[in-house]
Each structure stands twice: as C-alpha cells, then as structure tokens.
Amino acid sequence: MSAQPLLQIRNLSKAFGGLMAIQELDFHVNKDEIVSLIGPNGAGKTTFFNLVTGMIPPDAGQIVVDGHDIVGLRPNQILERGVARTFQNVRLFPNMTVLENVLIGQHTRTGTGPVGAILRTPAFRRQEEQAVEKAKETLAFFGSRLVGYRFDQPANVLSYANRRRLEIARAMASEPKLLLLDEPTAGMNPRETAELTELVAKLRDEQGFTICLIEHDMRVVGRVSDRVVVLDYGTKIAEGSYHEVANDERVVEAYLGTKAGKAAS
Amino acid sequence: MAARFHRPDPRRTVVLGIAGGLTAVFLSAIGMVEEFIKRSLVDPEVVLGYVTIALVPFVFAYVVARPPPVREGIAPVRPGPLTLAAGAVAGLLTASVVSLFVVITTEVNVRGVLQNVSPPLLETLTFHRGVGQGVVWLLVGGTLIGAGGAAVHLIPARYRRPVVLAVVWVLIFGLLQVLIAQIFRGLKVGDTVNPFLYKGSRGLTIHGAITVWIAAFLIALSLEGQREAMRRRLAEATPAVRRNYMLVGLAVALLILAVTPQILGNFLSEVLDLAGIFLLMALGLNIVVGYAGLLDLGYVAFFAVGAYTGAVLTSPSSPEWNPAFTFWAAIPFIMVAAALAGIIVGTPVLRMRGDYLAIVTLGFGEIARILFLSDALKPYFGGAQGIIRVPNISIGPVEFVTSQDFFYIIYALAIVLIYVSWALQHSRVGRAWMAMREDETVAEVMGVNIVAAKLQAFIIGAILASLGGALFAHKIGSIFPHSFNIVVSITVLMCVIVGGMGSIPGVILGAIVLVGAPELLREFSEFKFLLYGALLIFMMQMKPEGLIPSRQRAQELHQDEAAQDAWLRREALGDTEPEPAK
Numbered sequence: 001m002s003a004q005p006l007l008q009i010r011n012l013s014k015a016f017g018g019l020m021a022i023q024e025l026d027f028h029v030n031k032d033e034i035v036s037l038i039g040p041n042g043a044g045k046t047t048f049f050n051l052v053t054g055m056i057p058p059d060a061g062q063i064v065v066d067g068h069d070i071v072g073l074r075p076n077q078i079l080e081r082g083v084a085r086t087f088q089n090v091r092l093f094p095n096m097t098v099l100e101n102v103l104i105g106q107h108t109r110t111g112t113g114p115v116g117a118i119l120r121t122p123a124f125r126r127q128e129e130q131a132v133e134k135a136k137e138t139l140a141f142f143g144s145r146l147v148g149y150r151f152d153q154p155a156n157v158l159s160y161a162n163r164r165r166l167e168i169a170r171a172m173a174s175e176p177k178l179l180l181l182d183e184p185t186a187g188m189n190p191r192e193t194a195e196l197t198e199l200v201a202k203l204r205d206e207q208g209f210t211i212c213l214i215e216h217d218m219r220v221v222g223r224v225s226d227r228v229v230v231l232d233y234g235t236k237i238a239e240g241s242y243h244e245v246a247n248d249e250r251v252v253e254a255y256l257g258t259k260a261g262k263a264a265s
Numbered sequence: 266m267a268a269r270f271h272r273p274d275p276r277r278t279v280v281l282g283i284a285g286g287l288t289a290v291f292l293s294a295i296g297m298v299e300e301f302i303k304r305s306l307v308d309p310e311v312v313l314g315y316v317t318i319a320l321v322p323f324v325f326a327y328v329v330a331r332p333p334p335v336r337e338g339i340a341p342v343r344p345g346p347l348t349l350a351a352g353a354v355a356g357l358l359t360a361s362v363v364s365l366f367v368v369i370t371t372e373v374n375v376r377g378v379l380q381n382v383s384p385p386l387l388e389t390l391t392f393h394r395g396v397g398q399g400v401v402w403l404l405v406g407g408t409l410i411g412a413g414g415a416a417v418h419l420i421p422a423r424y425r426r427p428v429v430l431a432v433v434w435v436l437i438f439g440l441l442q443v444l445i446a447q448i449f450r451g452l453k454v455g456d457t458v459n460p461f462l463y464k465g466s467r468g469l470t471i472h473g474a475i476t477v478w479i480a481a482f483l484i485a486l487s488l489e490g491q492r493e494a495m496r497r498r499l500a501e502a503t504p505a506v507r508r509n510y511m512l513v514g515l516a517v518a519l520l521i522l523a524v525t526p527q528i529l530g531n532f533l534s535e536v537l538d539l540a541g542i543f544l545l546m547a548l549g550l551n552i553v554v555g556y557a558g559l560l561d562l563g564y565v566a567f568f569a570v571g572a573y574t575g576a577v578l579t580s581p582s583s584p585e586w587n588p589a590f591t592f593w594a595a596i597p598f599i600m601v602a603a604a605l606a607g608i609i610v611g612t613p614v615l616r617m618r619g620d621y622l623a624i625v626t627l628g629f630g631e632i633a634r635i636l637f638l639s640d641a642l643k644p645y646f647g648g649a650q651g652i653i654r655v656p657n658i659s660i661g662p663v664e665f666v667t668s669q670d671f672f673y674i675i676y677a678l679a680i681v682l683i684y685v686s687w688a689l690q691h692s693r694v695g696r697a698w699m700a701m702r703e704d705e706t707v708a709e710v711m712g713v714n715i716v717a718a719k720l721q722a723f724i725i726g727a728i729l730a731s732l733g734g735a736l737f738a739h740k741i742g743s744i745f746p747h748s749f750n751i752v753v754s755i756t757v758l759m760c761v762i763v764g765g766m767g768s769i770p771g772v773i774l775g776a777i778v779l780v781g782a783p784e785l786l787r788e789f790s791e792f793k794f795l796l797y798g799a800l801l802i803f804m805m806q807m808k809p810e811g812l813i814p815s816r817q818r819a820q821e822l823h824q825d826e827a828a829q830d831a832w833l834r835r836e837a838l839g840d841t842e843p844e845p846a847k
Contacts, residue, residue, distance in 0.1 A: 053710055054710075055706065055710060074709065074714075074715075075709040075710045076709050076710075076711075076712045076713055076714050076715070079710065079711065079712040080712065084711075085710065087707070091704055091706075091707045092707075093699065093700050093703035093704060093707070093708075094703060095699075095703060096696070096699055096700065096703060100696055100699070103693075103696055104696055104697070104700045104708070104711050104712075104713065105711055105712070107693065107696070107697055107700075107711065107712040107713050108712035110693055111693075112692065112693055112694075113694060113721075114689060114692075114694050114721060114725060116692075117688050117689055117691075117692030117693065117694055117695070118684075118685050118688045118689065120688060124692070127693075128692070128693075131693075170711060171711075174711065174712055
C-alpha cells in the first residue's frame with residue numbers, strides 16, 4: 001500500500017437541519033483498493049458520495065484526494081481531480097445516444113471550444129476521432145452488450161441492466177483515479193449481479209481504478225471488498241475485512257442481523 | 266382469423282360529438298366563420314367559412330371512429346357498420362349543438378356579450394333558408410359529414426393517406442391562390458395554367474379542383490411507402506454514397522434558393538425575407554432552448570441589440586454618433602455588442618432553472634425595449650423616433666435594394682448559421698449543452714462546467730439573433746423600439762417548439778410556416794394568435810417533439826423495438842449457453 005491514501009477524509013460532518021447525516025467521519029481509501037460502504041437505509045451512504053463529489057458542501061471536515069483538499073470545489077472540478085461516480089437511481093442523459101453519454105464522461109479530458117467546432121480545425125477533428133475511439137473502447141469493456149448498433153441508440157431504449165452498465169462506462173470514460181459506485185447491482189437479477197460483481201473486480205485489476213462502492217447485496221460485498229466500512233446514523237461503527245465486520249456485534253445489532261449469517265454462508 | 270368489427274365507445278361518441286358542437290359554436294361566436302365566409306376556395310360553392318365549420322364534425326367523427334391501434338396480444342378490429350354509425354351520431358350531435366345555438370340566439374339577443382353573433386352569422390349558419398329549414402339542413406349535413414369523417418377509416422389503408430392528402434392539397438391550392446398563381450407565372454406557364462385552375466380571385470375552378478385532387482392523389486399514391494424505402498436505402502448506404510446524396514441534395518437546395526426570388530416576385534420575396542429573419546432568430550433560440558434547454562422568453566432583446574448596434578453604426582443620421590460604417594464593417598461590432606448582451610443576461614440567471622429562468626428573461630426582454638425607448642438613452646438611440654436612414658447593404662458596387670435582392674443576403678446568412686448550428690451540435694460544446702438540458706446536476710458531476718456552458722449558449726444565441734436584427738434594420742431602413750416587443754420573442758419560440766426543439770430542419774419549417782403563412786393570409790390576421798395558441802396546445806398534447814423531431818427523438822419506435830427484440834432473443838439464447846470465460 002502506498003504511503004498516502006488516495007482518498008483521505010477527516011472529521012467530515014454534514015447536517016440537514018437537525019438531522020446529522022454524517023458525523024465526524026474519518027475515512028480513507030488506499031490506491032488500488034476496493035472499499036465497500038454498507039449500512040442500513042438512511043445511514044448517510046449516498047450523502048457521503050454527494051459530499052465527496054461536491055454536489056453538496058460539508059459543514060466541517062477535510063476531503064483530500066491525492067494530496068489536495070477538494071472541499072469547496074465545483075463538482076466538475078472534482079471530476080477533473082479524478083473522482084467519478086454513478087447514481088443509485090441511474091441518471092443517464094436519456095435522449096442522448098449511448099456513445100454521446102460516454103463522450104460526456106470525457107468532457108474534461110478534451111478541450112475544444114465553439115470556435116474549433118465551427119471551423120472544424122484539424123485539432124478538433126483529431127480530438128473528436130480519438131474521443132469516439134476511446135468511448136467505443138470503454139463500451140467494449142462490457143462485452144458485446146453496448147457496441148455496434150447500440151452506439152447510436154438513445155440511452156432511454158436500453159434495458160435496466162444496460163443502463164447501469166452505461167452509467168459505469170460514462171464514469172470510466174472520465175479517467176478517474178477513484179470510482180464511486182452507488183449500488184451498482186440494485187434491481188439486477190442474480191445472473192446480472194454475478195456478472196457485475198466480476199466486472200467490479202476487473203475494473204480494479206485490469207483497468208486500474210480504485211473503487212469505493214455502496215452495496216446492499218452482501219454476497220457482492222463479501223466477494224469484491226478488500227475492506228468494508230459500516231455506517232450507521234452518519235458515524236462509522238465498524239471497519240475491517242468482510243468477515244471481521246460481519247461478525248462484529250455492533251454491526252449485527254445495527255444492521256445485518258440474521259441476514260448476515262445467511263449471506264456469509 | 267377474421268377480425269372483429271370495431272365497436273366505438275358510445276360514451277366517447279356522445280362526449281366528442283358535443284365537444285365538436287361546442288367547438289363549432291365557439292368558432293362561430295368569435296366571428297371566424299363569418300370572416301372566412303368571404304373567402305372562396307373553389308368557385309362557386311366551397312367557401313372557407315363553410316369548410317371551417319364542416320371540418321369540425323368531420324375531424325371529431327374521424328377521431329370517434331378511429332379503431333384502437335393494433336397491439337400485441339389484442340385481436341385486431343376492423344372498421345365496420347358501427348364505425349359509420351358512430352361517426353354519423355357524433356356529426357348529428359355536433360350539428361344539434363349548433364342548431365340549439367342558432368335557435369337560442371334567434372330568440373335571445375346576445376350581441377351585447379358576443380358581438381359577432383349577428384343576424385348575418387345566423388343566416389350563414391342556416392344557409393339563408395330561415396331557422397326552421399336551416400336547422401334541418403344543419404342536422405342532415407352534420408350527420409352526413411360525420412359519417413364521411415368516419416368513412417375515412419373504411420378506405421383501404423393503401424389509399425387512405427393519398428385520398429385525404431389530396432383533399433388537403435385542394436384546400437391549400439384554394440387558400441394560397443396568390444402564392445400558387447405567382448409560382449406558375451414565375452415559371453412562365455401562368456397564362457395557360459392559371460385561367461384553367463383559378464376563376465379570377467374567387468378560388469379554384471371546379472375542373473381545376475378536380476385536376477389538383479387527381480394529380481395530388483396520384484403523386485401521393487406513388488410516393489406511399491417510398492419514404493420508408495428511401496430512409497432504409499439511406500441508412501444502408503456507405504458513407505461515401507451518403508455523402509454523394511447529401512451533395513446532390515445541397516446542390517438542388519441551392520439551385521431552388523437561387524431561382525426562388527425570381528419566380529416568386531417582389532411581394533412573396535418580401536414574405537420570405539421576413540420568414541428568413543425569423544429563421545435567423547429561431548436558429549439562435551434553438552441553440553439556447555433546443556440544445557441547452559434554457560427557456561428564454563426575452564430573446565427579442567438580442568434581436569434589438571443587433572438592430573440598434575447596426576443602425577447606430579451605419580446610419581448617417583443616427584443621433585449622437587454616426588460613423589456611417591458599411592454593414593460589413595459593422596458586423597464585428599454587432600457581434601461583440603451581442604456577446605456583451607448575452608453575458609449581461611446570462612450572468613445573473615446562471616443559478617436559475619426552468620420557470621424562474623423564463624420569468625427573469627421575460628423581464629430582460631421588456632427592459633431592453635424600454636431602454637431603447639427611454640428618454641435617458643434618447644441621445645443615442647432616438648427614443649420613440651428610433652433611427653432612420655439605415656442604408657442598404659452593398660457588396661462592392663452592387664447594392665441590394667429590392668426584397669428579391671435582400672433574399673439572397675438573408676438566406677446566405679441563414680445557410681452559414683445553419684452550418685454553425687450543425688457544427689456546434691456535433692461537437693464537445695453541443696454535447697455539453699444537451700447533457701445540461703437533460704440533467705444539469707449530473708452534467709456537472711460528469712465534468713461539464715455549467716457556468717461556461719450556459720454563458721456560451723447565451724452568447725452564441727445572442728450573436729445569431731443580433732445578426733438577424735442587423736439585417737432587419739437594413740431591410741426596413743429604419744428601426745423603432747415598438748418593433749421589439751414580446752410578440753417577437755413568442756413567435757420565435759413558437760417556431761422552435763412547433764418545428765421541433767433542437768432540430769434544424771424543424772426550425773426552418775417552423776419559421777417558414779408560422780411567419781410566412783400568416784403574411785400570406787393577412788386578411789385573417791386577427792385570428793393569428795388564436796391559431797398560434799391552438800396549435801401550441803395541440804403540439805404539446807399530441808406531438809411535443811415537434812413537426813420534424815431532432816435526431817435523438819426521431820428514432821423510429823419500431824426500429825428500436827426490432828433491435829430490442831433481437832437483443833432480447835440473444836439474451837435468452839445466452840441464458841442457455843455457458844457463461845463466456847472471464
């Protein structure tokens with residue numbers, strides 16, 4: 001493990017009115033790690049992602065990515081620093097094509113403006129070609145599901161599972177250092193879930209992304225995680241390997257209950 | 266298996282029949298029927314007034330009798346005797362409501378409230394035969410027309426569209442006599458064709474109408490199914506072939522544009538000039554609303570900035586300061602002024618979305634007009650007196666004077682701006698705008714700089730409108746603040762929405778139809794906004810994506826379904842196959 005974590009969070013707090021969504025949270029993700037964030041509904045997991053991606057400002061605390069504090073930056077600047085996410089309730093650009101959705105992910109990695117677009121300068125054409133090439137490569141990561149005739153179909157005709165895959169592709173295209181996946185397997189059937197679990201591992205092993213995911217499916221958590229962090233009422237109640245966490249009394253009490261026994265077996 | 270006969274819903278029949286009657290009464294009571302009665306479409310009997318009121322039971326009966334769409338798992342039904350009966354009942358009900366209206370208004374004078382419900386209207390509605398006999402005629406006529414509307418469904422599918430389209434073409438030929446007679450004159454066949462088709466200014470002759478119907482029917486019939494085949498051929502063509510098609514299409518379009526003003530003559534060129542100026546604005550607004558999704562209701566402000574900047578810089582008699590530039594020298598300054606205006610409007614509304622944005626921009630539009638009208642700025646912009654003597658545009662020694670000359674400048678600029686719109690749409694900038702339109706929050710999380718994207722949209726939209734404004738100033742030769750009122754903003758927005766937001770061909774069609782057609786039908790201009798409103802409601806209800814939807818929305822539904830089915834089949838097969846090695 002590298003000396004400095006890729007994502008280092010210290011003392012993070014966020015309240016919505018009287019509700020403490022996140023309380024003095026310390027958290028870190030090392031490079032090349034897969035960290036799962038679990039916890040009962042309303043524990044503050046998605047709020048945590050929203051804070052890290054700059055969608056909402058924290059009340060207190062530090063969020064350090066690769067040595068730079070990103071608190072106060074706009075979401076697009078944070079993406080530029082290498083943090084990309086997906087959403088729990090898939091949020092694609094429904095009327096844009098599959099390819100265009102992925103191209104948006106590359107927005108900050110490309111740079112031609114309106115003048116270049118109007119004049120169709122050689123630099124513009126080259127960059128456009130490269131971007132399309134790269135988008136197609138990214139989509140090829142999901143096998144044959146999102147390639148060929150799919151490139152030019154609007155995202156809203158895709159099946160649910162394909163939408164989830166496309167959302168991941170869009171995040172991948174932004175070349176992030178840290179990929180935040182918000183319930184990537186929610187709503188998928190067992191076969192799709194199993195496949196996506198493999199993909200998450202491949203995202204790290206083959207593509208070199210560091211991953212932090214929120215997940216409710218304990219089989220997925222158990223299979224992919226290097227480390228599991230459990231949140232409850234905005235605070236960290238346990239941390240460690242899946243087995244350590246699954247057998248932790250406080251976790252069992254707060255959340256896993258009897259379900260953990262079933263899932264772990 | 267023989268399909269069942271369609272049995273229209275009785276409740277629906279009654280409700281729609283009465284709704285049709287109320288519509289017909291409404292059209293009569295606002296004076297539309299009486300106004301339209303003066304206009305003859307086909308000599309001697311078919312006048313626009315009766316056509317309008319007859320269309321009501323026809324259309325409502327058509328809707329009543331329409332069989333449900335064929336869906337999977339539901340046995341298809343085909344129109345039968347009940348279809349006709351339902352249409353006739355709906356038509357009868359519509360006519361009954363109108364008859365009731367006639368009887369009541371004959372007895373009770375309602376002119377104090379409904380000014381247009383005059384004795385002449387009642388005579389028109391009773392066909393000048395007195396109330397008793399008139400009502401009988403109304404009821405019989407309504408029933409027959411209703412049955413006729415329903416009978417459209419009995420026409421074999423292959424002929425249905427051509428038959429209806431041909432009737433529409435006859436009506437268009439009658440309605441746009443001025444335009445069509447002029448086209449034939451411009452094509453140098455007017456002396457032979459026009460007397461055959463038209464009877465003076467009284468609309469088509471009977472044999473003219475029949476000729477038009479047959480010609481339109483045959484053309485429509487031969488084209489039926491061709492469109493699909495052509496689209497398929499185009500989709501399957503290699504890029505090189507497609508490129509050739511496009512070049513040929515472009516050449517044909519340019520050729521048509523080149524000869525249009527010569528064929529159409531001065532008056533109709535004037536109409537197209539006006540439509541062209543609105544087209545320039547609509548292209549700009551299409552970027553702001555269609556691509557970036559920022560609803561701007563004060564778009565006229567940028568048009569005004571362009572017109573005033575152009576006028577001040579070029580007119581030798583602009584009040585305070587008159588450098589008397591040429592149009593070409595003024596262009597860079599106009600663009601800079603427009604860009605500044607875009608920033609001024611864009612910056613305060615960066616954080617606003619949807620309704621709030623619309624209201625604030627509405628205010629900006631009015632502020633612009635009031636500023637140009639104000640006494641404070643009178644030394645610069647002439648207040649209510651405006652700026653006069655804006656010179657003609659010239660290239661070298663050639664001066665563009667007439668509407669026909671101006672046509673070339675306007676449409677040359679339109680072609681440039683169409684290209685600019687297309688180029689922006691298919692670029693990183695355009696994609697960022699569209700992402701912002703679809704979901705602003707996610708666009709920002711995915712790296713789009715919202716501030717920059719919004720300002721870019723406002724600035725580029727402003728520049729496009731300002732060029733239209735400058736041409737407007739040169740065309741009219743003088744500008745006054747009252748030319749820049751909210752109606753301009755609304756009209757441009759209508760062009761974009763009706764044509765299809767984000768669709769360049771849609772915007773072109775929208776501007777030509779919504780700005781050009783009212784100019785041709787000036788005699789009915791008092792109903793212009795009523796028709797705009799009705800059209801807008803209809804579009805929002807039935808076809809919110811516009812007449813020519815943009816590429817994304819135009820994706821043919823069955824194409825997608827076919828692709829989806831193929832994919833599902835593969836998925837299902839994949840289930841039985843071993844998982845591919847990971």
